[in-house]
Amino acid sequence: xxxxxxxxxxxxxxxxxxxxxxxxxxxxxxxxxxxxxxxxxxxxxxxxxxxxxxxxxxxxxxxxxxxxxxxxxxxxxxxxxxxxxxxxxxxxxxxxxxxxxxxxxxxxxxxxxxxxxxxxxxxxxxxxxxxxxxxxxxxxxxxxxxxxxxxxxxxxxxxxxxxxxxxxxxxxxxxxxxxxxxxxxxxxxxxxxxxxxxxxxxxxxxxxxxxxxxxxxxxxxxxxxxxxxxxxxxxxxxxxxxxxxxxxxxxxxxxxxxxxxxxxxxxxxxxxxxxxxxxxxxxxxxxxxxxxxxxxxxxxxxxxxxxxxxxxxxxxxxxxxxxxxxxxxxxxxxxxxxxxxxxxxxxxx
Ligand SMILES: *Cc1c(COP(=O)(O)O)cnc(C)c1O
Numbered sequence: 001x002x003x004x005x006x007x008x009x010x011x012x013x014x015x016x017x018x019x020x021x022x023x024x025x026x027x028x029x030x031x032x033x034x035x036x037x038x039x040x041x042x043x044x045x046x047x048x049x050x051x052x053x054x055x056x057x058x059x060x061x062x063x064x065x066x067x068x069x070x071x072x073x074x075x076x077x078x079x080x081x082x083x084x085x086x087x088x089x090x091x092x093x094x095x096x097x098x099x100x101x102x103x104x105x106x107x108x109x110x111x112x113x114x115x116x117x118x119x120x121x122x123x124x125x126x127x128x129x130x131x132x133x134x135x136x137x138x139x140x141x142x143x144x145x146x147x148x149x150x151x152x153x154x155x156x157x158x159x160x161x162x163x164x165x166x167x168x169x170x171x172x173x174x175x176x177x178x179x180x181x182x183x184x185x186x187x188x189x190x191x192x193x194x195x196x197x198x199x200x201x202x203x204x205x206x207x208x209x210x211x212x213x214x215x216x217x218x219x220x221x222x223x224x225x226x227x228x229x230x231x232x233x234x235x236x237x238x239x240x241x242x243x244x245x246x247x248x249x250x251x252x253x254x255x256x257x258x259x260x261x262x263x264x265x266x267x268x269x270x271x272x273x274x275x276x277x278x279x280x281x282x283x284x285x286x287x288x289x290x291x292x293x294x295x296x297x298x299x300x301x302x303x304x305x306x307x308x309x310x311x312x313x314x315x316x317x318x319x320x321x322x323x324x325x326x327x328x329x330x331x332x333x334x335x336x337x338x339x340x341x342x343x344x345x346x347x348x349x
Contacts, residue, residue: 014115017318025314026341028332031154031183031293033212035267035335037250038260041213044253048246057245059236064243067252068220072192077225080232081251083242085182085206085219088231089148090116092202092221095234096176097122099145106135108324110150110180129153129324133287135160137167147172150180152188152290155320155330159188159290166191169198176227178202183291185210185265186272192222199224209292210265211254218243218251268292272333278343297327306349313345 017030036042061081068079082088093116097103100123105113107126117124127139133156140147147168152159169177169191179191181203191203202223208214221231235242254261276286276294283299297303307319307329318330333339 009119011119012115014112018316020316022314025316026334026338027316028293028334028338028342029316029318029330030214031209031291031330031332032214033209033264033268033292034333034338035212035264037212038254038257040253040257040260041250044249045246048249052245056241057243057248059240060232061243061248064218064220064248064251067255068222071255072222074195074222075225078195078222078228080221080223080228080235081243081248082219082221082235083247084208084214084217085180085204085221086112087217087242088204088219088221089113089178089180091231091235091238092176092178092204093117093122093148094120095230096178096202096227097146099175101143101145103146103148104140104142104144105148106153108133108153108156108322110154110182111320111322113148129156133158135164137164137171140168141171144172144175146175146177148178148180150182151191152183152186154183154291155293155295155318155325155328157183157287157289157291157293157295157330159288162189162191162193165189166194169194169201173198173200176200176202178204180204182206182209186292187269187290195222195224199226202227207251207254211261212264213250213254216247216250218247268333271336271339274336275331275333275339275343279346282343282346293330293332295325295328295330297329301349303327303329306346309349310342310345315342315345 064081065079069076082091102123102125103117104125104127107128130136151165177200181190184190195201202221204221207218272289279286279296284296287295303319307317310317
């Protein structure tokens with residue numbers, strides 16, 4: 001090793017789901033929305049004044065921040081935006097987890113959490129989910145440097161009741177508790193009603209799943225003014241101009257079409273209910289999903305083999321290697337047509 005290499009930060013990066021570019025594939029591997037964004041978003045895109053692209057965007061994304069504050073009934077200074085919720089979560093780790101004590105998150109959860117902890121050199125511990133893949137609130141009642149919980153959890157799809165989440169928040173007044181609500185619009189219980197009671201609670205959301213805008217990279221956090229101020233201070237110390245002009249505009253436009261938003265959610269939830277039943281009829285065990293995906297294992301067939309067989313037929317799902325979950329596949333809910341094709345292929349297999 002060269003001397004200079006000793007000073008390189010060594011990290012094992014997060015591996016995102018594949019983004020295959022094949023034609024006529026069915027992509028059920030990264031929990032994107034199968035429906036296009038609202039016509040209001042399309043219109044806003046078409047009306048973008050491209051001459052303005054020569055200028056820097058608004059560093060505080062005011063148009064989007066204010067639209068979110070109105071939509072969620074928050075006061076000024078209680079919303080923060082970022083380049084997808086990955087950007088928001090990463091900054092939140094950097095901003096709030098600066099203790100020698102370990103940050104806590106479950107052993108089976110969003111696999112980016114341990115990667116951020118390592119890159120920022122934050123100690124962490126992972127209390128195991130119980131045998132049914134549920135979070136045990138009691139595990140979070142010990143000394144720690146902060147807590148992050150995805151609710152509903154990924155990749156399990158399971159939602160935790162609000163009273164249990166509150167139990168964890170109430171028991172941890174001395175650290176910041178982050179609740180990652182990436183999937184909450186599909187049927188989870190949100191902690192938003194608790195925001196006014198807990199100044200140390202940060203809720204993180206994304207436009208990538210429920211709002212059909214993964215490609216625009218829009219995420220946001222809601223919390224007390226002090227938390228949001230701290231996030232902004234760190235962000236301004238790293239990169240002032242995170243959100244681009246178009247994402248700011250389209251993110252705000254998306255909030256103006258509640259009817260379209262709800263109709264897409266209803267369709268996905270309807271498809272989820274139907275596909276779960278169909279899969280169960282074919283020998284799959286499906287965890288109870290509050291998300292836009294199903295986490296399933298088959299009574300007899302190996303998940304690894306099913307994954308490969310599906311891929312050969314251009315159906316992409318996700319298979320994780322982790323010890324506790326290697327028997328499972330994570331299947332995003334697509335359109336009814338896509339899911340019918342999946343079921344048809346599973347019947348062949
Ligand atoms: C998808 C996902 C994110 C990240 O979404 P962005 O596209 O970066 O907004 C964060 N947390 C969980 C649990 C997710 O599933």
